[in-house]
Amino acid sequence: MALEGKVAVVTGAAQGLGKGFSEILLKNGAKVALLDVAEVAGKSLKESLDEQYGPDRTLFIPCDVQSQQQFKAAIQKTVETFGQLDIFCNNAGIINEVDWEKAVSVNLMGVVRGTYLALEHMNKLSGGQGGVIVNIASIAGLGPLLSVPVYTATKHGVVGFTRAMADASKESGYGIRFNLICPTFVQTDILNALQSPAILGQFSNLEDSTKKLMEQHGILDVSQVTEAFLQLVLDETKDGAALMVLSKGSQYSTFPSII
C-alpha cells in the first residue's frame, strides 16, 4: 500500500507513540486525523505539523475513545474532510489498576468501538475501499506483566480481538487487513505510571520487580516502534500478524495453531 493520498486516523495521537505513528504516516504522504482527549497537546501538535506539512494534511479532533458519540463524529468528520478512510490505528491506551474499569473501557472497549466504527467506512461489503487496521497492543498482550494485571488483560483482549477480526475479514471479504504491534517498554509518559501508587494501587509493591524487567528488556525509542508500524501498514502480505518490537529487533509472534 503506497501512502500518497491515503487517509489515516490515529487515536491517542497527541503525544508518545500515537504522535510517532502520525508523523511517519505524514512523512510517507498520507493525510492524518489526530484524535485525542488531550486538547491542548493535540492542538499544539497540529500547529507544529502544519508548519512542516501544511494545514491541509492533518485534522486535530478532540475525542475520547470511550464515547461512541464523539468517536463516531470524529470519524465522520475525517471522511467528510479528506473524502475517504484507508488506515486506522487504535493506539490510545492507559494504565490504571485502581480505576481498572476505565483501563478496560479505554484499552479494550475503545479498540472494539474504533474498529467497528472504522468498518462502517472501510468495509468493501458496505461500499468502502478496504484498507488496514493496526491495533497497538504490547508484549503484555502476549505474556504477563506482573504489576499491571488489568492492563495485561486488556492487551491480551486486543490481541485476541484483532486476530479474530482478521479471520472474519478474510472469510467475509471486508478487504481490510488487521494487524498488531506488540512493543516492549518504550520511552513515553505511560512509564510514569510505574512510580504512581495512585495508578498501581495494590500492585505498588511490585515497582522494583517491574524496574528489573525493564532493565532486562531495555527501553525503546518511539522511532523503533514507528518503523515497525510502517512495515505493517505497507506490507500487503501481513494480515492477522502480531509484530513484537523488542530491543533485539522486531519479530512476528507465533501462536498455537487451532486444530
Ligand SMILES: NC(=O)C1=CN([C@@H]2O[C@H](COP(=O)(O)OP(=O)(O)OC[C@H]3O[C@@H](n4cnc5c(N)ncnc54)[C@H](O)[C@@H]3O)[C@@H](O)[C@H]2O)C=CC1
Ligand atoms: N510506552 C510503552 O512502554 C508502551 C506503550 N504501549 C501502548 O502504546 C499506546 C500508546 O501509549 P504511549 O504513547 O506509550 O502513552 P502516552 O501516555 O504517552 O500516550 C497516550 C495518549 O493516549 C491519549 N489518551 C488516553 N486516554 C484516551 C482516551 N480515552 N481517548 C483518546 N485518547 C486518549 C493520551 O491523551 C495520550 O496522548 C498505548 O495503547 C499503550 O498501551 C504498548 C507497549 C509499550
Ligand SMILES: CC/C=C\CC(=O)/C=C/C=C\C=C\C=C\[C@@H](O)[C@@H](O)C/C=C\CCC(=O)O
Ligand atoms: C508498566 C507498563 C508500561 C508500559 C506499557 C507496556 O505495555 C509495557 C510492556 C513491557 C513489557 C512487558 C513484558 C512482559 C513480559 C513477559 O510476560 C513475556 O512473557 C512476554 C511474552 C513474549 C515476549 C517475547 C520475547 O521476549 O521474545
